[in-house]
Amino acid sequence: MDLPKSYDPTALEPELYEWWEDNGFFHAEADDDGEPFAIVIPPPNVTGSLHIGHALDNTIQDVLVRRARMQGRNAVWLPGTDHAGIATQTVVERQLAEEGLTRHDLGREAFLERVWEWKAESGGTILGQLRRLGASCDWEREAFTFDDQRSAAVRKVFCDLHEEGLIYRGLRLINWDPKAATALSDIEVDHVEVKGSMTYMRYPAADGGEGVVVATTRPETMLGDTAVAVHPEDERYAHLIGRTVVVPFVDREIPVIADEHVDPEFGTGAVKVTPAHDPNDYEIGVRHDLPMIDVMTDDAAINANGGPYAGLDRFEARRQIQADLQTQGYLVRIEEHVHQVGHSSRTKVPIEPRLSDQWFVDVAPLADKAIAAVRDGRTTFVPQRNTKGFLDWLENLHDWCISRQLWWGHRIPAWYDADGGVHVFREDPTEAQIAELGLTHQDEDVLDTWFSSQLWPFVTLGWPEQTPEMATWFPTDVLVTGYDINTFWVSRMLMISTHLLGEVPFHTVLNHGLVRDAHGKKMSKSFGNVIDPLDLIATYGADALRYALLRAAPPGQDVPLAEEWVEGGRRFANKLWNVARLVIDRAGIGTPEGVSVDEGLPADADLRLEDRWILARLEAAQQVADAAYDANDIAPAARGMYHFIWDELADWYLELAKLRDDRASKQVLVTVLDAALRLLHPVMPFVTEQIWRSLHGLTPADTDVALMRSAWPGTLRGADPVAEQGFAVVQEVVTELRKLRAEYDIPPKQRITVSAVASGEVRAAMDAGQDGIQRLAGVDVLSFDSAAPDGLVGKVLAAGAELYVSLDGIVDLAEERARLERELADAQGEKRRAEGKLSNDSFVSKAPEAVVAAERQKVADWTEAIAKLTEQISEMDTAGG
């Protein structure tokens, strides 16, 4: 039972985790007892490693699932990883580049083998790191978005939606990432403000007239212009509508058309229209049935349609065209212009809007169902304020481009015949089908990685099979994620689940914020302020990191994290450890005459004031913790337990318990510690489990019982306001005496003699807490009198009691007189303040009686105090002379 003096998490934590996992404490079965509770992990990227954001996300999930287990619920946490198409492919391509190779050198099959090797090598890294954090996942249920079972589900969903007409292939304007050479969806594009230029250039009229001046930020797209548009009511250009102008360099004659979209106030009021390279222009092109000329290659150089500029990179082409406009007299002017430009969120290069054949999901019918689910409250957001933005986004969705020109991912199950006909197959086509339909090849593209992860909440439970797991745990309870992926992932899960299963995938979305550095700055490699959670765990322990993250993480708010907070977490763990050492030692756990936790509390009659007080404070802490956990707002629970254990249990109750050797105090000690460990366990699972084991006299050989599976505490004695008020008197008396000691520089070891004037409940409380007061304030003799004693005394007021401390031989007269003067001034100020309030008629007539009465009492108290201080000072003057 000997616990070492300091808590060393680094050795204990991994051992404990292994013990939990090996003994099945994380595992749940669908037919286990208890109300079901399920969380699916946001699957981390297969080749990733644990960063601080994961640490926060998974700590929150772990807290929720651990508490649910302790509440007796049939709780499961489903773990797994995401194949993360583009991200993973990029990593492997980078490795190849170091060997001087590209994926094309290997070919598709060999490249994929290479990615699978990489997945096998590094795919489990992050899951091991989650274990180190303490994540109590049910590892027997680990899934991967690209394993056979999940792949089959993806294919089924693709085919189902295709059959319903909700997935289609079409020529649309999409976001093209020229570096990754793939299409992207709208939300994979970040709008970044850049300083660019606005080029004003003249397109001469086909009949030799002066034509029209247009303004553009992207002059190179002129190569694909197929119209100039003006506002229908713009008188300046009315004469040109229906006429034609000539695009320089490519000598194309294009019409001037009228379209409402054009803002006459902006630029020249005339817009060049490039339907193949701009979303607005595309819309105009569709409305007016304009030709759409793609002038770019896959890597965003000008293609053959660009005439003399073919082969130039898009930015070189821009500069060259500006120069040529100048030399050939088409240029009017170039202005500086700041505007938003779409960049690939993956490769960070400017995306190119481009006309392309891709696969799309018709999202409107799905979005309607998701919107309805959120409006009905079937799924709610924590914090609630995130709801509006989410709904706004869903209401303005464009169709989702799901095909990617990548190799790593779910390949689109579509085949083409020689005439360009498209055939979608639930099972790969047989030889016979290939021959019969004249199929030439399978679609080369793979699906957006989010297409598979949107199925995560139910494919992890075995869907599309009707498994017991689905029956028990679906819909899941809470999805924990940063607000930054509500659109990417949460929205898609909600849409597809309400559509395919007719149910929401989870009841609650708990959004947390981003982890930032100590000064609230975003962590980034370029700032050099990135904190590695694994380093922190190695130094301070997982419990310390968990505490540091949770204590400052209310829903939806960013979390500032500095190493000092983690250090604070370690100190807290160490404090708890030492509290436990003392409790276990005093209670004699494991000794024949010792008490055991199972004994429960002593009879009420055997409880002393401080016993009743600490039990009432435990009750209060429990209520704070429960309210916080129930609201999915863990921070107040973490802070509340810190406060209870440190400031109340350790600083007060333990100090008083040291004075006692009765069985009752020991029973209270172990009962309170046991409850505190349970309440804190979700936040700091390791240290609490370890202590709990000792407290219960268990060893690792007892493999069938653990704190993490024990019961969540209920009420012990309930509230006890009388004890709380009584003990508050003791606390105030002690604190005031300590202050006095500090003020007079009385050495810690010098005991003092105190004479108190007190009556009624205050006197009773001081009686009840007398030995405590003596010990904690270093009091030798505490006596009660009806008046101030003679001699040189220091005086303090505490909880309505007057305390006189003998100062003979301790301080000199002048100092004490000055002190009393200060006190008198304070008292007079306080009295004036209360009188001021009472002289306000509306306060007296409108404020609640109790509030007014309290003010009156204050006036009376301070009046009395002033009288006594005045008397004391004059006595001193007389005596001291």
Add this chain to the structure above:
RNA sequence: GGGCUCGUAGCUCAGUGGGAGAGCGCUCGCCUCACACGCGAGAGGUCGCUGGUUCAAAACCAGCCGGGCCCACCA
């Protein structure tokens, strides 16, 4: 342009209608028989500004100032 959010002690943040709090940092005193990863005592704040509601505002309302974030196809 639209939406959200924050502004409280040197730093990071709790508090959300009845006399300003925590952690860290700082000062002073303590190796007190659980813990120096500790104990005790302090210093430090016009609670962004202005107005309003109220007997009473850090808290509720409005406006303003100053940060941050998200969304948006103005060429």
